[in-house]
Amino acid sequence: MNLDFTPQQLQFREQVRDWLQAHKPSEPRPDDGAEGRAFDLAWQKTLYTGGWAGINWPKAYGGQGFDTFQQLIFLMEYAKSGAPGDHYRFNGLNLAGPTIIACGDEEQRKTHLPPILKGDVIWCQGFSEPSAGSDLASLKTRAIVDGDELIVTGSKIWTSWARFADWQQLLVRTDADAPKHAGISWVINRMDNPGMEIRPIHDMAGGSDLHEVFYDEVRIPLKNIVGGINNGWRVSMAQLSFERGTAFMPSQIETQKTIEELIELARNTRLDDGRLAIDDDHIAFQLAKLRAETRSLLAMTLLGISRNERSGMPGPEGSMLKLFQSELYKRITTVALDIVGADRARLSGLTGRWPQAFLGSFANTLGGGTSEVMRNIIGERYLGLPK
Amino acid sequence: MNLDFTPQQLQFREQVRDWLQAHKPSEPRPDDGAEGRAFDLAWQKTLYTGGWAGINWPKAYGGQGFDTFQQLIFLMEYAKSGAPGDHYRFNGLNLAGPTIIACGDEEQRKTHLPPILKGDVIWCQGFSEPSAGSDLASLKTRAIVDGDELIVTGSKIWTSWARFADWQQLLVRTDADAPKHAGISWVINRMDNPGMEIRPIHDMAGGSDLHEVFYDEVRIPLKNIVGGINNGWRVSMAQLSFERGTAFMPSQIETQKTIEELIELARNTRLDDGRLAIDDDHIAFQLAKLRAETRSLLAMTLLGISRNERSGMPGPEGSMLKLFQSELYKRITTVALDIVGADRARLSGLTGRWPQAFLGSFANTLGGGTSEVMRNIIGERYLGLPK
Amino acid sequence: MDLLPTQEQQQIIDTAASFLANEFPINQLLGAPNSDTRISREHLQKIAQLGWLGIGLPEELQGVGYGLSEEALLFVELGRNLMPPSLLGSVLGGRLAGLCGEHERMRSLLDGDIKVALAISHPGSETKIGKSISGEFLIYEPHEADLLLVADEGGAALLPLKSMQTTEDDRCIDETLGVSSAIAKNVPVLCYLPAENDHLFLRGTILVSAMLLGIAEATLARSVDYAKQREQFGKVIGSFQAIKHYCAEMAVRCESVRSMLYHTSITFQAQSPAGVFDACSLKALAIEAAQYNANTAIQIHGGMGFTREMDIHLFVKRAQVLGTLFGGERYHLRRLLCEPVVD
């Protein structure tokens, strides 16, 4: 039981810190989609040139092949430095890329991996469907083999940044008669493929990063199937093995920043009775509790990394982190409303970010598995309770 | 929409108030079981003599035949007067007696009703079984017809005050082959019947009012079946129709007393930082919320009574009151622990009643249907969600 | 004693429900970037013709002659249909003008010729409300509003919106409403009514609570409907205990707040000592119910609930706005704790 880094690791930390300090963009990421895309790709190019692209990718495929602790150190320093988040780069770097590394063939790897690291392309995901959300395996988008192509018809939903993506990791049903987990394939699809229609979805927090994507006899070469036909469920599960516990580090550090900023806000905000918010015992009690919980989020993340490092694979404890973090973040934004009082009505001005964060927080307990699904997973896979 | 009482009702209220003031026992009810029994029966005799026994029973069976509003007024005044609770009298007056009135035959009525009102006998219940708690209809205690008798073998649990009762309303399975709700009978059983064994159960709050009761070929005359053989499920459901909404009045008034006493406690108790508990915003916030919730308990009770008075029968809204009241009471006792601080460790002394109440509160969300069963009922019967 | 609505009261509910469903369907609000103009001047006049704006005013003041109970029942329906809070401005403004003896102004308010925006004190600002007003305020629905209503425990006042120095528009958390800030320094008012004469602030508290109940009930109803038809894992999601128990908790909150609203509308109207106790309790409970139910409804609706393709998010936002009007949760709970015990 120790929190110590080796001298080499400490030296590595200095190196990361210095490089980020020197190279991180000085201007904030633009809100606009096209400008955001350009910004993300430029930053990825900078990382690539600096030798920091694909920290968790094997060297053989252009990555850095960092061990878990180097990844941990990199991510901690990265988040602390205030460097830009993954944004549009997220899918390629963390989901599609690693899946192709694990399950793709050599040609797929050569074709698709370098452009991701070099900042040439943006990837997105096509998994969920309107009637297959929590129950992903019941997806219906069908793909019929026609010669050396698949013909895909159906629709996908919740595809983040689809309008600005070049490629898509797509799950389709290639065998309608097989049991529901067994007839699915994982395919690589071009976003400018004829027969596709992309419709942005406006969310309650004012964003439009989510999309619905429609497929009308879209043709995808058979060689774009990754991991073999009808093997898509297992391929998509393999993605998980790339999250060696470090996956939660960025959101952990973001949460810590947020709660500290909220405490600072409470020290400077007056309630309707004229007192400072921090002097209200009820607000102080809640803030302190959130601070303690956020602290344990760090400890849980480190314990998770330690566990994965020993066992070599992530366990069901990840569901506990996801559930804890997303519910915690929601509580934080709710207490924020309490502090800003009637100012919660305004999305602009100095305090506008807090009601805005409150609206955005609803996504946390829905996306990436609802809190209810997380509780099922914890109950069934971690505690062994029956379905 | 009105809260007005008629002049007659107001006059009735005076009458109740005066009588209770003049006749309610001055000494508290003894804790000891045998002495408690004697006390309860004596008080019932006084009520009977005064013309206040069986307020919701028809006059034909010795009751007062009060209408709902008279019952409401009586119960409000009764609770406010500080007169003794129902205690051991509860079952006979509110469950067994009314069931015999509704479903019994003339002989059963003549035999069993007068002794209840006159304060001669105590009744108890034998419904739940170790493996039939939330799922009451799966009860297994079997009764075989032998001539003009039933031979009963099995066991019951959660029988309150069984050691001090004379009679028992008992559910037994008279047809093992019928669907589970269809083979049950409701029978009247003497508690000194040979073949019975009564074992008190000690509860976590220090009480021993609950019992397990064992039946080894206990003989009960067939004429003691109420409402016909194999008709017991419907008979036990009929009990509900006697609760014309007024059933929740006593616990509503008790809850109000409790929260006001707790607020008073907070005005006089110092926290470990030397401040009065009421001056801590967190405690004050919680107390005020509990006070508001308790207030709405009164409004819910009155709305329930109004609804029942119009429709002539209680609806599924009763489950909402039960759930709300029991969870509210639990929250009240939890805040009480917060106020008494480290003194929560002591069950004796001036503040000892509060940790004692906390321990007792666990029964509220379990007995009479768990909170989870209540939520099922509300979801299914009130909101129409599927099973 | 009968806490349920009478047949006549039920008719008010039914009429309002069907009028609103026909004339102001909620899906109108979807996609409208700022719908301060949802209720045009013509709409307001049409509503006025139904007598709604003077429903709780005595007949001697040219009102419909009903009491607070009927007014509250109407506002439940207005809340359920996400009708704008300025309708509350019109109702309270008309009452204020009438009780101040300004019959002409009252008439044009009751006829819907004038739009009254509601203002609340800006947090942290010391405000003064009397024959003149001072302080910083937030104003909801400033667009095309003629008058402004401000109120606190001391009394309530009406003044021309133009007499306030308003800043640029802010984006409101509820995109169907406008909001702007305004500063006043000894701005004279048109009429001022001390609370001793008529406690408009607490009346507003009760009517906003009614609107919050509408939110709580609407989000429960939508959730139950959705849970009955949406399928996952081969079953409708309403059969899963997680969803079913959420709905049950929402139902309990509706029952609790509806009971309290009925109870309060009677005790407050009767000026019984319980009136204040009840009003403070009611607002705290109504805020909690509306916010719990609306927030939970998003979770029950899943990803779709997070989008603007469904209307459920509008209830989440409106619940936040209504919570700030006529005293928030902390305000009313603090006040409740100071009240003596009531029967």
Add this chain to the structure above:
Amino acid sequence: MDLLPTQEQQQIIDTAASFLANEFPINQLLGAPNSDTRISREHLQKIAQLGWLGIGLPEELQGVGYGLSEEALLFVELGRNLMPPSLLGSVLGGRLAGLCGEHERMRSLLDGDIKVALAISHPGSETKIGKSISGEFLIYEPHEADLLLVADEGGAALLPLKSMQTTEDDRCIDETLGVSSAIAKNVPVLCYLPAENDHLFLRGTILVSAMLLGIAEATLARSVDYAKQREQFGKVIGSFQAIKHYCAEMAVRCESVRSMLYHTSITFQAQSPAGVFDACSLKALAIEAAQYNANTAIQIHGGMGFTREMDIHLFVKRAQVLGTLFGGERYHLRRLLCEPVVD
């Protein structure tokens, strides 16, 4: 960096777990009206022979030479098995005596020849802890105790129980423990250690949190076991989402507190600035986890959980007692909010 226990640390856990299960099965406690005497002097000596009482003391003080991490792991097991808090009195008392240079007293404490009761300030009483102590105290397990340990943020002291003026026994919420009140007026102590030298109060905070984690884990494990075998409506109750989700929430709390305990035992031992921040966070989280889990476990166990025929209620009660030792939730949260940000 590796937050998991080493093999050696795991052995400490395993040994403790099997020893406690064999020697002090929890069902011993059922029906015993007051089990201050559960740990007889012989038991205490037997425990001492395992080296537990000096496990975290450096070897130069005749301790076993492990650190706070190992001590904490042991106390998780003690908490899980409802072992009495006086063991914490012995461990902290031995440390106190050793650091004060009282080697003989330390020796008899580590050997289990002396029983050390824990005392806490009576709420509302002003207490003074130094070379002499004053104030009103609650004393847990006064029976057959020789010494008393008192501690606050300023320092910690040992004194003979007899030197306090104790009142009659009270009934303790936890029937397996005794409790009495005592008043002290400038009572001289045997030894006093200022917190600058060694922060015994916060060390006690961490070890009590470890015991609370034991409660949280034990009640989760018992609930899961029960939910897997108890049937209602033809299914084991663990298959109902209501129960399953309770268990999931309990599991998350265990994971959170266990992670924090490991983290804190390292940062506190290292005297890093994060040590205090972590200790305060830990206690608040541990109290919440133990109480939520134990209380929820009663609900999961249904009617039987409410009886003394099962042992689950003992965890509810013990969680309340442990929450009062070395600062309650409010105390630690208030202190946490005063701490500067840590990395």
